[in-house]
Amino acid sequence: MYIKLSGQNLLKLLVLMGFSLLFYITLTTPGLSQVIHPQFIWNAKLGFTLLVVLTIIQMFKTLDWRHNITCGCHHKTGQLAYIVFVGTLILGLLVPISPLGSATASQKGVKFMQADTSVPVSLPILPADSQPELEITAENHVKYITAFYENNTAFIGKNISLKGFVYRPDQTPARHFFVARFEISCCAADAVPSGLFIEWDDSQSIKSDSWVEIHGKLATFTYLGNKLPVVKATQVIPIKPLATPYVYVNN
Numbered sequence: 001m002y003i004k005l006s007g008q009n010l011l012k013l014l015v016l017m018g019f020s021l022l023f024y025i026t027l028t029t030p031g032l033s034q035v036i037h038p039q040f041i042w043n044a045k046l047g048f049t050l051l052v053v054l055t056i057i058q059m060f061k062t063l064d065w066r067h068n069i070t071c072g073c074h075h076k077t078g079q080l081a082y083i084v085f086v087g088t089l090i091l092g093l094l095v096p097i098s099p100l101g102s103a104t105a106s107q108k109g110v111k112f113m114q115a116d117t118s119v120p121v122s123l124p125i126l127p128a129d130s131q132p133e134l135e136i137t138a139e140n141h142v143k144y145i146t147a148f149y150e151n152n153t154a155f156i157g158k159n160i161s162l163k164g165f166v167y168r169p170d171q172t173p174a175r176h177f178f179v180a181r182f183e184i185s186c187c188a189a190d191a192v193p194s195g196l197f198i199e200w201d202d203s204q205s206i207k208s209d210s211w212v213e214i215h216g217k218l219a220t221f222t223y224l225g226n227k228l229p230v231v232k233a234t235q236v237i238p239i240k241p242l243a244t245p246y247v248y249v250n251n
Contacts (some may be wrong), residue, residue: 148229165210
């Protein structure tokens with residue numbers, strides 16, 4: 001059974017209106033940065049504008065009663081196509097935007113960088129006993145975490161602090177857990193957990209997916225045969241999830 005022309009036009013209009021609404025809700029939500037890299041927000045707004053234009057065009061086409069009456073063409077669009085569009089739309093409207101966590105990290109795997117190369121020249125190598133403490137922030141997270149993995153020996157003994165959610169990769173050693181933030185290049189689909197292992201005597205009291213602030217000294221340890229950076233924590237402070245939980249490449 002196929003929908004008549006006027007019915008198809010109406011369905012197309014409703015689908016376009018629905019996606020325009022979904023697009024608007026997404027663009028105006030405070031959690032937009034949990035879906036897309038900030039530098040691509042203007043691209044998304046342009047896409048929304050084009051979608052609204054298409055919706056307006058379809059509205060005029062649907063309301064053109066002369067076309068609906070005199071059109072003798074035979075349009076046959078399977079109902080399955082509409083089911084896919086409508087199903088996607090319903091899921092988009094009903095499923096709330098929420099930060100990624102340990103479950104997603106387990107599926108994607110942690111971003112480990114094992115090549116022992118030189119630290120990027122843009123990142124100064126500070127003496128181990130220098131003060132103040134090196135704070136890993138949303139702005140410098142990608143650069144410094146990359147540097148720690150590329151040349152972890154250059155930062156041994158450095159006091160650092162970082163914030164993130166608790167994650168335990170497979171075969172996490174006793175007294176250890178991983179503190180990560182999802183690193184995004186384009187959108188949430190390419191997000192990968194990026195962070196550091198933490199060594200803490202009371203690590204089992206720290207729940208997975210909880211957010212913590214870590215203070216300690218950077219060292220190295222062996223995990224699954226790889227020499228990786230680890231923070232020997234002096235403080236593990238529970239905190240509320242950050243308003244912007246992700247970090248962005250080329251931020």
